[in-house]
Amino acid sequence: xxxxxxxxSHVSVSEGALVLLRCNYSSSVPPYLxxxxxxxxxGLQLLLKYTTGATLVKGxxxxxxxxxxxxxxxxxxxxxxxxxxxxxYFCAVxxxxxxRFGAGTRLTVKP
Amino acid sequence: EAGVTQFPSxxxxxxxxxxxxxxxxxxxxxxxxxxxxxxxxxxKFLLHFVKESKQDESGMPNNxxxxxxxxxxxxxxxxxxxxxxxxxxxxxxxxxxxxxxxEYxxYFGPGTRLTVT
Numbered sequence: 381x382x383x384x385x386x387x388x389s390h391v392s393v394s395e396g397a398l399v400l401l402r403c404n405y406s407s408s409v410p411p412y413l414x415x416x417x418x419x420x421x422x423g424l425q426l427l428l429k430y431t432t433g434a435t436l437v438k439g440x441x442x443x444x445x446x447x448x449x450x451x452x453x454x455x456x457x458x459x460x461x462x463x464x465x466x467x468x469y470f471c472a473v474x475x476x477x478x479x480r481f482g483a484g485t486r487l488t489v490k491p
Numbered sequence: 492e493a494g495v496t497q498f499p500s501x502x503x504x505x506x507x508x509x510x511x512x513x514x515x516x517x518x519x520x521x522x523x524x525x526x527x528x529x530x531x532x533x534x535k536f537l538l539h540f541v542k543e544s545k546q547d548e549s550g551m552p553n554n555x556x557x558x559x560x561x562x563x564x565x566x567x568x569x570x571x572x573x574x575x576x577x578x579x580x581x582x583x584x585x586x587x588x589x590x591x592x593x594e595y596x597x598y599f600g601p602g603t604r605l606t607v608t
Binding site for chain 2: 384389421422423426470481
């Protein structure tokens with residue numbers, strides 16, 4: 381069965397600094413991988429997804445993630461953090477449509 | 492196009508009472524999922540409908556939870572009787588037909604925050 385581990389329940393960065401949110405997965409078949417973001421008082425919004433093809437995936441708001449099969453990782457990055465990026469981020473893996481989520485990482489952006 | 496909607500947005504009930512949560516998926520989406528997030532923990536899968544049929548209900552915690560999707564449109568999740576540990580945010584998500592890669596992207600509603608006191 382698939383599972384996801386997000387390293388770090390809280391990450392704090394300064395505005396303009398690199399954002400790196402870590403995600404490792406386990407899956408018995410080639411996985412589909414997702415990053416979702418939840419802003420305060422809102423639902424989950426898809427940031428980006430990996431299905432097949434190019435392993436570097438670009439998403440909305442300047443985020444990107446790289447699928448590394450050898451490391452079973454799908455870390456999320458953004459070169460320069462903005463105050464509006466403060467939110468909770470969830471990594472998820474799907475094998476046959478049933479999605480499994482990590483525990484989430486809350487990103488704080490300091491001025 | 493309207494997104495996934497959930498009602499109510501918040502519900503506060505006493506232990507032992509009954510609560511029914513409703514989810515309206517995106518029109519035409521065959522797949523409907525329920526998830527729950529207990530405070531500070533991961534979002535956990537509860538069950539998956541394909542149209543009106545339960546495809547997978549392995550995540551349902553116990554028989555106090557009953558989910559229905561009559562007619563394959565909206566879904567309800569009833570908790571009866573509610574216990575303190577049922578508190579959390581209940582998310583609903585939907586996705587299109589099982590054909591094609593699009594099935595793997597799920598569209599989430601804003602969630603229902605349930606508090607059992």
